[in-house]
Amino acid sequence: MPKILIDGRTIEVIEGTTILKAAGQVGIQIPHLCYHPAFAPEGSCRLCLVEIEGAPKLELACATVVRDGMVVRTQSEKVIEARRSVLEFLLAEHPLDCPICDKAGECKLQDYYEAYGLFESRFNETKEKRDKLVRIGPNLILDRERCIQCTRCVRFLLEFTKTGELGVFERGIKSVIGFYEGEPVNNNYSGNLAELCPVGAITDLDFRFKTRTWFLERRPSICPLCSRGCNIYLEFHKGLARIDLKQRVYRIRSRENPYINSYWICDLGRYSYHDLDENRIAYPFQIIKGQKTKLSWGKIYLILVEKIKKLIIKKKTSRIVIVLTSALTNEEFFIIKKLFVEELKVNRIIFCDPPDENGDNLLLTAERVPNRRGALDMGFNLKIGEEVLNQDKIDLLIILASHLSNKMVLNWLNSMACNIETKFLLSCHESKLNELVDIVVPVTVSAEKEGSFTNIDGKIQKFEAALEPWRESRPEWKILVDLARNIPLNFHYFSRFNSVKAIREAMAEEKIYFREIHGD
Numbered sequence: 001m002p003k004i005l006i007d008g009r010t011i012e013v014i015e016g017t018t019i020l021k022a023a024g025q026v027g028i029q030i031p032h033l034c035y036h037p038a039f040a041p042e043g044s045c046r047l048c049l050v051e052i053e054g055a056p057k058l059e060l061a062c063a064t065v066v067r068d069g070m071v072v073r074t075q076s077e078k079v080i081e082a083r084r085s086v087l088e089f090l091l092a093e094h095p096l097d098c099p100i101c102d103k104a105g106e107c108k109l110q111d112y113y114e115a116y117g118l119f120e121s122r123f124n125e126t127k128e129k130r131d132k133l134v135r136i137g138p139n140l141i142l143d144r145e146r147c148i149q150c151t152r153c154v155r156f157l158l159e160f161t162k163t164g165e166l167g168v169f170e171r172g173i174k175s176v177i178g179f180y181e182g183e184p185v186n187n188n189y190s191g192n193l194a195e196l197c198p199v200g201a202i203t204d205l206d207f208r209f210k211t212r213t214w215f216l217e218r219r220p221s222i223c224p225l226c227s228r229g230c231n232i233y234l235e236f237h238k239g240l241a242r243i244d245l246k247q248r249v250y251r252i253r254s255r256e257n258p259y260i261n262s263y264w265i266c267d268l269g270r271y272s273y274h275d276l277d278e279n280r281i282a283y284p285f286q287i288i289k290g291q292k293t294k295l296s297w298g299k300i301y302l303i304l305v306e307k308i309k310k311l312i313i314k315k316k317t318s319r320i321v322i323v324l325t326s327a328l329t330n331e332e333f334f335i336i337k338k339l340f341v342e343e344l345k346v347n348r349i350i351f352c353d354p355p356d357e358n359g360d361n362l363l364l365t366a367e368r369v370p371n372r373r374g375a376l377d378m379g380f381n382l383k384i385g386e387e388v389l390n391q392d393k394i395d396l397l398i399i400l401a402s403h404l405s406n407k408m409v410l411n412w413l414n415s416m417a418c419n420i421e422t423k424f425l426l427s428c429h430e431s432k433l434n435e436l437v438d439i440v441v442p443v444t445v446s447a448e449k450e451g452s453f454t455n456i457d458g459k460i461q462k463f464e465a466a467l468e469p470w471r472e473s474r475p476e477w478k479i480l481v482d483l484a485r486n487i488p489l490n491f492h493y494f495s496r497f498n499s500v501k502a503i504r505e506a507m508a509e510e511k512i513y514f515r516e517i518h519g520d
Contacts, residue, residue, distance in 0.1 A: 002068035007075060019061040019072055020048055030074055031083060031112045033090075033198045034150035035062040038263050039159055045090075045150055047112065049082045050074050058082055083116045092123045095145045103200030105213040109148070128173065136166065136178075137185035139205045139271070140193055144176050147201035153177065153193045160264065161362070163187050177201075188360050191270040192263075195253055206271055207251050211237065219466035220255055222453055223269040224327060224403065224446045226359075227367035229455035230265045231255035234273070234447055234466045247468060249273045249447075259459060266364045279429045281442035282471040287434065297472070300441060305486045307396050307422050308344070312487075319395040321348045321388070323410070324380075326369035327403030328476060329451025330460070331503040333371075333378040334512070335480045336400075343489045348388040349380065354407035365456050369403060370446070374454035378512075386412050397423045400476060402443050405431040426476060442473035449475035450500040477503065 003012045006023055013022045023030050033045035041063035049058040053071035058079065073079065090109065098104050130144035154166050165185045169178045185193065194204035216235040223230040236249040252273045254265040284300050285292045311317050322340055340346040359366040375382060389412060397420050401408055405427050413436050417423065423437040428445050448469045452462045477500065484494040497503050
């Protein structure tokens with residue numbers, strides 16, 4: 001492997017590595033705007049110029065492959081002056097609207113100007129006027145005055161989606177990013193363009209003027225809206241108690257993972273974050289003659305435990321029916337199997353997942369649940385259908401509908417509800433299902449709990465809670481463990497499950513191992 005000297009540091013790199021990547025491996029950051037690791041080097045922004053000993057001129061770090069014995073300087077006077085000149089050229093036509101630009105706070109042009117610029121403008125001519133507020137897609141706004149012609153957006157549509165909606169039109173100073181009339185950007189991945197743009201040229205209509213990025217906290221999570229398990233960041237405001245401002249998620253962004261989703265996420269995962277804050281169930285309640293009555297968690301456990309105990313004494317636990325979705329975590333499936341299948345001998349377990357939709361052969365899969373593979377690996381039979389409902393009378397129905405409850409196929413419940421003695425619904429959101437049950441229990445969404453999903457390719461990904469639980473909601477694993485302790489069933493076994501980590505340890509004892517997928 002070639003050895004090179006960068007800023008006085010000797011490093012050994014793999015053959016074919018560029019100077020930009022080699023420098024990054026030892027923490028030397030070389031500025032760049034047009035380069036993106038997902039695409040071939042473009043070399044149009046000229047910010048990554050470096051000095052190579054023996055070379056007659058500065059070379060592009062993004063496109064120059066290292067050679068054994070190469071001596072590179074990234075902070076010499078010559079290099080710094082070149083960067084200042086490039087920045088002055090880029091800013092000559094750039095509008096001074098940082099205070100109102102949505103990219104402010106995460107704009108590369110701002111960062112590089114602070115690091116290498118801070119010069120007085122010498123541009124006295126009238127700036128070129130270009131189109132602003134150009135709608136290039138359902139959620140995308142293009143400001144051509146801010147565009148630096150890095151062509152990241154063009155290359156993304158050519159190389160990843162292969163739809164090619166955008167291109168560079170005209171020549172020289174008249175060059176603009178545009179699309180053919182009647183053919184705007186309208187694909188499943190259009191939201192990536194706003195994230196990909198290094199400046200504020202392409203902004204997201206969904207996020208536009210909502211808040212400032214420096215007010216937001218960012219935490220990692222896993223997208224639960226299909227079986228790909230894309231890695232994401234949730235960006236949210238924690239809220240302010242003195243003005244009754246509640247926690248709110250403002251946007252979802254992609255998180256790099258070369259094994260799962262590379263650098264991208266689909267628009268379904270990006271724009272469905274509103275469900276995290278809207279239409280949520282705040283507290284447990286009982287429905288009596290159409291009226292809600294708030295219940296304490298202690299009362300919930302008392303009602304459920306008493307009902308199960310009666311069925312155990314009468315040896316009629318076969319009259320319990322459990323309805324699940326594949327949105328539960330592997331740890332929750334483990335507890336369900338231990339509690340209901342092995343301890344209570346319940347064999348009437350139905351999966352009512354939302355129907356499959358169209359995938360796109362990129363990231364979005366047809367399965368619109370995150371953990372169907374995990375349910376299968378845990379030994380559940382997803383093909384058991386409504387035929388089990390007529391095997392015996394139903395005294396207790398427990399529905400765990402934490403995911404897209406309005407899309408669950410539960411047509412049979414409309415006709416059978418009046419014949420079922422006690423009906424519990426564990427759900428995140430208000431839905432029509434509330435009208436068909438007796439007691440509704442609020443549970444957390446996946447972003448509010450810890451667990452793991454197994455994606456469509458069999459890759460297991462662990463995740464931590466990114467958000468605080470909504471009001472009085474609790475994760476399903478905790479509700480189920482508390483239920484087992486209160487019955488009590490095999491108290492010594494279930495009493496140790498005071499965390500997800502403890503559940504994973506029990507799973508490992510039974511040869512159910514977990515392998516975390518990293519982005520490196």
